[in-house]
Every structure is written in structure tokens, then in C-alpha cells.
Amino acid sequence: MSAVAPDSIAELADLVARSARVVVFSGAGISTESGIPDFRSPGGVWTRYDPTQLTFERYVDDPDVRRQSWQMRREFFDAAPRPNAAHRAVARLERSDQGLGVITQNIDGLHQEAGARTVVEVHGTAREVMCIGERPLGGVPDGCGFRADHDWVVGLLDAGEADPRCPGCGGLVKSATVSFGQVLFPEAIAAAERLAGEADLMIAVGSSLQVFPAAGLPMETITSGGRLAIVNDEETPLDELAAVVVRGRAGEVLPEALKAYSG
Structure with a gap:
């Protein structure tokens, strides 16, 4: 990859400075520099686990799939x-008067760990487990509401319980x-759509903008009269609609573009 163009970083910094309600929308590319490969990366999680075998339906039907899923989470x-x-740069912006929140496709919880307060995780979180009921149908969890920290299930697995169950209703835990x-x-x-619609600027970072419905969220901002900025290593389908496109890695671009937010 060529070096990031300084002019494009300056354009992004200026666009942020002129915006009053900023939302960051992040994808896998923001976390690759934390050592989390995306789905397409060599050595990524899907080179060791077949996603076609880890569907919700198979998870419900097959205890071997559940054991494989827990092993995948252990590796994570x-x-x-x-x-x-x-x-960290995103968290500083989010905590400023201009920051509305963060919408993320990621399940790693790193935005919260960095200090962001309002984070909408459209694909859920790997840091918690939940009851999904005994026989949920149609891909819809139907549990009793039990949730716990991921460490809870790790303790049960370490104690020899191969297929942990909900302590409240006996349903499957996922x-x-x-x-x-x-x-x-x-x-x-709903929360993500609300934030996207309220933003006068959305910064899409590290997302291919191809996985729907989450990838449609930038259009919520645009159709509501806001502007879109894109920070990504590769081209995206929405580049032509963006006010600013910065071609580069998030860890190179954002600390520089958002250096005004040091508090």
C-alpha cells in the first residue's frame, strides 16, 4: 500500500472540525492492527473454522458445533x-461535544475498552453469552433473558462441562x-439507524461497506442530509458518495486526523 496522502488526512480533519454531530461506523479493518484478522485475511478465523458449519441452526442442532464454537471463542x-x-482516537472523538456515538460491526469490545461510552454493536459482542432457549426457530433466539460475562462459560468449560446450559431455564447458551x-x-x-440519521457526519472506518444491512447505515446519514467520510485500505461501493475518502489503515489515519481531540 502506498503512503497515506497528507492532503486527504487534512481534508478529513477539516470535515470533522466543521461537523457538530459525528458518528463513527467501524468494521473489521479497525481491529486488524490489534491482531484480530478479518474474515478474508490469511490466518484469519475462517481459515481454521468453516463458517458454513457454524450457522445458528447447526449450533442449535449439534453439540459438536457448540463445542467447536466455544473453542473458537477461546482462541479469540x-x-x-x-x-x-x-x-483510542475514536474514543476521544466520541467523548467530545461533537461525538454522538460509535456503530460497529465488530464483536471484540475494543471500542469500549478504549473508552468510548455510546457503542452500538450491530453484530453483538463476544464478551458476553446469552440464553437462546431450548429450540429457537427461524434464526431467532428465544431465551429467558439470561446473560453473563464470557468468563462465566469459560469457568464451566474448564470444570469439564462440555455443553453449558442456562442456569435459569436450562436452555442453550451461546x-x-x-x-x-x-x-x-x-x-x-434501531439504535444504529437512529444514530446514523442524527449524524451530520459519519466516518466509516475499516469496513468494506458490503455486508448488509449494516452497510446501509451510511446511506441513512446521507439521505438525512449528512455527509460521509471513508477511511479504508481498499475501494468501497460508496466511495463516490463520500465527501472525503482516505485510503489507508485506520491506525495511521485516525490518530493524525483526530489529533485535535486529545482529552
């Missing part, structure tokens, strides 16, 4: 990812993430 947490400079074939959490989508 064993890697001990930490927020990088891009997460990572509080959206699996393939699972319906998105409607409250998260």
Missing part, C-alpha cells in the same frame, strides 16, 4: 487483543453474537 480471548491507536443464519438484534439495528 487467548489472543488478548487490545485497543490500538485508532480505537455467545451474544450474531451467527450466520441468525436474525440481527432488532434493538441494536
Whole structure:
């Protein structure tokens, strides 16, 4: 990749300075510099686990799939990812008077760990587990409402319980993430759409803007009269609609573009 054009970073900084209600929309590219490969990366999680075998339906039907899923989550947490400079820059902006919040496709919780307060996780979080009920149908979790920190299930697995169950109703327990074939959490989508519609600037960072419905959120901002800025290594389908496009890695671009937000 060529060096980031300084002029484009300056354009982004100026656009942020002239905006009153800023939302950051982040994808996998913001976390790759924390050691979390995206789905397409060599050595990424899907080179070791077949996503077609880890669907919501198969998770419900097959205890072997559930065991494989817990092992995948173990690998994620064993890697001990930490927020990088891009997460920290976003958190400083989010805590400013201009920041409305962060919408993320990521499940890693790194925005919150970096200090962001309002974070909408459209694909859920790997840091918690939830009851999905005994036999949820149609990709819709149907649990009793039980949720716990991921460490709770790790303790049970370490104690030899191969297929942990909900302590409240005996239903299946799953990572509080959206699996393939699972319906998105409607409250998260509603919150994301609300933020996107209120923003006069959305900064889309590290997202291919190809995974829907989340990738449609920048259009919520544009159709509501706001502007879009894109920070990404590669081209996206929305580049032509953006007020500013910065081609580069989030960790290189955001700390410089948002250096005015040091508090």
C-alpha cells in the first residue's frame, strides 16, 4: 500500500472540525492492527473454522458445533487483543461535544475498552453469552433473558462441562453474537439507524461497506442530509458518495486526523 496522502488526512480533519454531530461506523479493518484478522485475511478465523458449519441452526442442532464454537471463542480471548491507536482516537472523538456515538460491526469490545461510552454493536459482542432457549426457530433466539460475562462459560468449560446450559431455564447458551443464519438484534439495528440519521457526519472506518444491512447505515446519514467520510485500505461501493475518502489503515489515519481531540 502506498503512503497515506497528507492532503486527504487534512481534508478529513477539516470535515470533522466543521461537523457538530459525528458518528463513527467501524468494521473489521479497525481491529486488524490489534491482531484480530478479518474474515478474508490469511490466518484469519475462517481459515481454521468453516463458517458454513457454524450457522445458528447447526449450533442449535449439534453439540459438536457448540463445542467447536466455544473453542473458537477461546482462541479469540487467548489472543488478548487490545485497543490500538485508532480505537483510542475514536474514543476521544466520541467523548467530545461533537461525538454522538460509535456503530460497529465488530464483536471484540475494543471500542469500549478504549473508552468510548455510546457503542452500538450491530453484530453483538463476544464478551458476553446469552440464553437462546431450548429450540429457537427461524434464526431467532428465544431465551429467558439470561446473560453473563464470557468468563462465566469459560469457568464451566474448564470444570469439564462440555455443553453449558442456562442456569435459569436450562436452555442453550451461546455467545451474544450474531451467527450466520441468525436474525440481527432488532434493538441494536434501531439504535444504529437512529444514530446514523442524527449524524451530520459519519466516518466509516475499516469496513468494506458490503455486508448488509449494516452497510446501509451510511446511506441513512446521507439521505438525512449528512455527509460521509471513508477511511479504508481498499475501494468501497460508496466511495463516490463520500465527501472525503482516505485510503489507508485506520491506525495511521485516525490518530493524525483526530489529533485535535486529545482529552
